[in-house]
Structures are given as C-alpha cells and as structure tokens.
Amino acid sequence: MKRFAYARRQMPRVLQGPVRADRRTKVLAKRLEPGDIAILHHVDLDEVAADALIAARARAVINTAPSISGRYPNLGPLKLVRAGIPLLDTTSTDCLHLHDGARITLQDNRLLHEQRVLGTVTWLDEDAVLTQMARSMKNVRAELELFVDNTLTYAGQEKHFFLSxxxxxxxxxxxxxxxxxxxxxxxxxxxxxxxxxxxxxxxxxxxxxxxxxxxxxxxxxxxxxxxxxxxxxxxxxxxxxxxxxxxxxxxxxxxxxxxxxxxxxxxxxxxxxxxxxxxxxxxxxxxxxxxxxxxxxxxxxxxxxxxxxxxxxxxxxxxxxxxxxxxxxxxxxxxxYGRSVDWRAALVVAGAALVPIMVLLWLNPATRNFLHQLVLNLKLLWS
The missing domain is CATH 3.40.50 (Rossmann fold)
Incomplete structure (x- = not known):
C-alpha cells in the first residue's frame, strides 16, 4: 500500500486547456469562460480574488507572482485548492502575453505553448499551501508593527481632512x-x-x-x-x-x-x-x-x-x-433583526383558507353523504 501511494505521488501531472491572461485579477475574472486556465499576476492572492476565480469556474490558475509571499497568511490560495482548482506559481511572465483562447500544456513542472517551453511552474497543493501559510505566520508580528506605524503616520497626515x-x-x-x-x-x-x-x-x-x-x-x-x-x-x-x-x-x-x-x-x-x-x-x-x-x-x-x-x-x-x-x-x-411570527394572524389566514374548501366539499354530493354518515356514526358512538 505504501509503495502504491508513493508511486501515485510520483505520477506526472498533465493539464491542458485554453487560456485567458490579465495582470488584473478582477478584470480577468469577468472575462473567464468556464474551463479556461487563468493566467494572472497577483502577489499574495487574496480571498475575494479566489472567490471570483471559483465563481468563474476556472480550470486552473497560473500566477506569475508569488501566490504566498510569506508576509502574512493570505487565504486565497487555500480557497482555490480546496475548491479543486489547481494553483501553479511561475516566474515566467511570457505567458501573460498569450492571446485569449491559446492552448497551453502543463506537464510536470513545464509550461508549454505550441511545443515551446515558456517556463517552469510549481504546483501548490493543499499541503504546500498550508506549509507556506505556517511559515508566513512567523512574520505576522513584524508585519503588524509596520502596519500600525504606517497607520499612525498617515493618520497624522490626513487628520485635517477628516476633522474639517x-x-x-x-x-x-x-x-x-x-x-x-x-x-x-x-x-x-x-x-x-x-x-x-x-x-x-x-x-x-x-x-x-x-x-x-x-x-x-x-x-x-x-x-x-x-x-x-x-x-x-x-x-x-x-x-x-x-x-x-x-x-x-x-x-x-x-x-x-x-x-x-x-x-x-x-x-x-x-x-x-x-x-x-x-x-x-x-x-x-x-x-x-x-x-x-x-x-x-x-x-x-x-x-x-x-x-x-x-x-x-x-x-x-x-x-x-x-x-x-x-x-x-x-x-x-x-x-x-428578524421577523417575528404573528400566530394570531397566521390562524386567521389558515381559517380563511379553509372556508372555501369546506364549502366546495359540502356542495359535492358524494362528500356531503360521506360527512352525513360520519356525523350519524359519531352520534351513535357518543350515545
């Protein structure tokens, strides 16, 4: 079993399909057709961008920038891979210039277009993403310190706009x-x-x-x-x-x-x-x-x-x-906030709905005879 699992991990990874490329993820997401391979340039892929790519039903996502730079544990990559969308990082930017609909092949760590190697890729599966996120957690305190300093600096510069x-x-x-x-x-x-x-x-x-x-x-x-x-x-x-x-x-x-x-x-x-x-x-x-x-x-x-x-x-x-x-x-x-249920109003509505039903039942001869027999039997049983 272990030998089989090891062999499965070593199987070549191959992916093919048409591409659409754009440096701006939010623009690209609107242009994507289901099944397209999205090529973008997005450092620290964020959660909103991941949601847009998932909603567009991208076949795969190739990022020409680091999907996780290590500054902080961004959640976009994890969302993508858990949604079953392959995520690959590449240092090559040539693929950003491919025309819409151009077909590419991803074979192991190679990115090919018309038999030409455009660059190498790194496949980011869930384990790889979680490992990188864990590493980035070490930088959170330093990033928070920079964030606070930046906030205070600009607050001092912009306060006159907000106080006037x-x-x-x-x-x-x-x-x-x-x-x-x-x-x-x-x-x-x-x-x-x-x-x-x-x-x-x-x-x-x-x-x-x-x-x-x-x-x-x-x-x-x-x-x-x-x-x-x-x-x-x-x-x-x-x-x-x-x-x-x-x-x-x-x-x-x-x-x-x-x-x-x-x-x-x-x-x-x-x-x-x-x-x-x-x-x-x-x-x-x-x-x-x-x-x-x-x-x-x-x-x-x-x-x-x-x-x-x-x-x-x-x-x-x-x-x-x-x-x-x-x-x-x-x-x-x-x-x-929530709508409270007015049970008295609900009972009135239910009663009003039953009135025409009872009238229709009474006008039907077969139903009227059945109800008449039912009433007689109940009287006999009561007596």
Whole structure:
C-alpha cells in the first residue's frame, strides 16, 4: 500500500486547456469562460480574488507572482485548492502575453505553448499551501508593527481632512434620518446579504454599492441607489442601471474613474477625499444625515487591508471615529433583526383558507353523504 501511494505521488501531472491572461485579477475574472486556465499576476492572492476565480469556474490558475509571499497568511490560495482548482506559481511572465483562447500544456513542472517551453511552474497543493501559510505566520508580528506605524503616520497626515468640513454635494437620493446600507465586495458579502435580506425588504434602507459591491447588490436581487468608487470593478450594465454615481477622486482633484463613465455617456458626482472608497461611502451617508449606517463586506482588520494592497488603515480609523455609533456591521444586524411570527394572524389566514374548501366539499354530493354518515356514526358512538 505504501509503495502504491508513493508511486501515485510520483505520477506526472498533465493539464491542458485554453487560456485567458490579465495582470488584473478582477478584470480577468469577468472575462473567464468556464474551463479556461487563468493566467494572472497577483502577489499574495487574496480571498475575494479566489472567490471570483471559483465563481468563474476556472480550470486552473497560473500566477506569475508569488501566490504566498510569506508576509502574512493570505487565504486565497487555500480557497482555490480546496475548491479543486489547481494553483501553479511561475516566474515566467511570457505567458501573460498569450492571446485569449491559446492552448497551453502543463506537464510536470513545464509550461508549454505550441511545443515551446515558456517556463517552469510549481504546483501548490493543499499541503504546500498550508506549509507556506505556517511559515508566513512567523512574520505576522513584524508585519503588524509596520502596519500600525504606517497607520499612525498617515493618520497624522490626513487628520485635517477628516476633522474639517467635508465636501458637500447635492444628491437626488435622500438619506436624512434613514438607514443606509453600504456594500463592499469583501470576503463574506454574499452570506451577509443573505442574512439581512429581510431587513432590507422591510426597512428599505438606501443601498450604496462600493464599486463591485453594486454588482453584489444586483446579484442578490436588489437595486443600488448610489454607486461610489473608482468605477474599475463594476459592470457597465450596473452602472447604467439608474443609480446615482459618485466617483472617488484624489484630494488634488484627479479622478481616474471619471474617464470610463464619460465613455459610457454617464454624468457622475466627484467626491475628493483620501482613503478608500468604502470610507467615502460611509462619510457621504453620515454627512447626508443617515440615522444608521450598516456595513456589508467592509475591511476592518490588518489581513483585510493587506489583501486589499494597503499597508495601513489610517483613513478607516479616522472615518469610524467621525461616524461614531451610527455605524454597525451587518452581522450584528442579522442577529438583532428578524421577523417575528404573528400566530394570531397566521390562524386567521389558515381559517380563511379553509372556508372555501369546506364549502366546495359540502356542495359535492358524494362528500356531503360521506360527512352525513360520519356525523350519524359519531352520534351513535357518543350515545
């Protein structure tokens, strides 16, 4: 048995299929067809990216950057391999230039295209991923120290933006004294939206999608009232869905997301502020007089921010300090909010439903005779 297991581990690994390549994972995930081999360049593959690749039903994933660099234990690679999607690292970037649909062959540690070797690959199975994650745990304390220092440094530089009057824009969507739901496409956004579906249906909060969070709302069956962000990860269809659009601009006025909306013939608002787009969405709701701000999928810890590519969370700390107790997490809402069952109303509905059934039964001669005999037998039995 041991000899057989050893032989099985030594069997050559071969994989073939069409490819689609892009350095930007979120762009690539939208282009993937089921069965494609995804080629990307993503240092420390994050959980959200892994979810997108799984949802796109990628045949395999080839990363031209380290899937786990060792800085911190990112969860994306583990999600991929546990979903049954082969993950391979390669140092070759030639494969990033392959045209869509080009067929490649992965044979052991070689990556081939039209019989030409493009480079070597390293297969990352679950054991290899867990081993690398365990090693990266040793670096967490040092990474946390750098993260805290970075947060404090930028908090000192950005505090005047958050302590002074923020930009005032006139919106068609009223938020004064209303609940506002801010949706970010974070690791748990699908579960969070399912958990608070009844809250959304009953209280009708203002729905703000942050970039891809707007698509998340549409997927869950809701229509965003506002879309906030860089506009780089939300679909054209959702952008054209009628929501008010707020482009997150840099403090100096530059707004990279504006060009895309202009190409689509859409006119947005600009909101210049340092920090993340989810910070902008929350501050906007706060400044517009929201009674309560409920956050879905937002980033709130070091791992979240490192996976987002940020080395600190100064703006997020300052945003939460300014908003105060108006901000709650969707998980808390799902625990506190739920529909209570009115049993009296339920009995009335059930009784009303039985009335026409009893009338129909009584009008049927056969049923009426049966019921008549049943009543006579019960009387005899009683006497």
């Amino acid at each position: 009057d923020l930009p005032n824009i006139s919106l068609a969507t009223a938020m004064q004294d209303r609940h506002v739901l801010v949706v970010v496409r974070g690791p748990t956004y699908r579960d969070d939206l399912r958990a608070i579906a009844s809250y959304i249906q009953d209280l009708r909060p203002v729905l703000i999608g942050v970039d891809g969070g707007a698509d998340a709302l549409v997927e869950a069956g809701f229509r965003p009232d506002l879309i906030v962000g860089d506009m780089d990860s939300v679909s054209d269809q959702t952008l054209r869905g009628g929501a008010e659009l707020i482009v997150h601009a840099y403090p100096d006025g530059r707004a990279p997301g504006l060009a895309r909306l202009e190409e689509l013939g859409l006119t947005p608002h600009l909101y210049p502020l340092p920090g993340t787009s989810e910070d902008v969405a929350m501050l906007l709701a706060h400044e517009q007089g929201a009674e309560l701000i409920v956050a879905v999928g937002t980033h709130s810890n070091m791992i979240d921010f490192l996976e987002k590519g940020r080395r600190g969370m100064a703006s997020t700390v300052l945003t939460r300090m300014r908003i105060g107790n108006k901000l709650v997490d969707a998980k808390g809402v799902s625990l506190l």
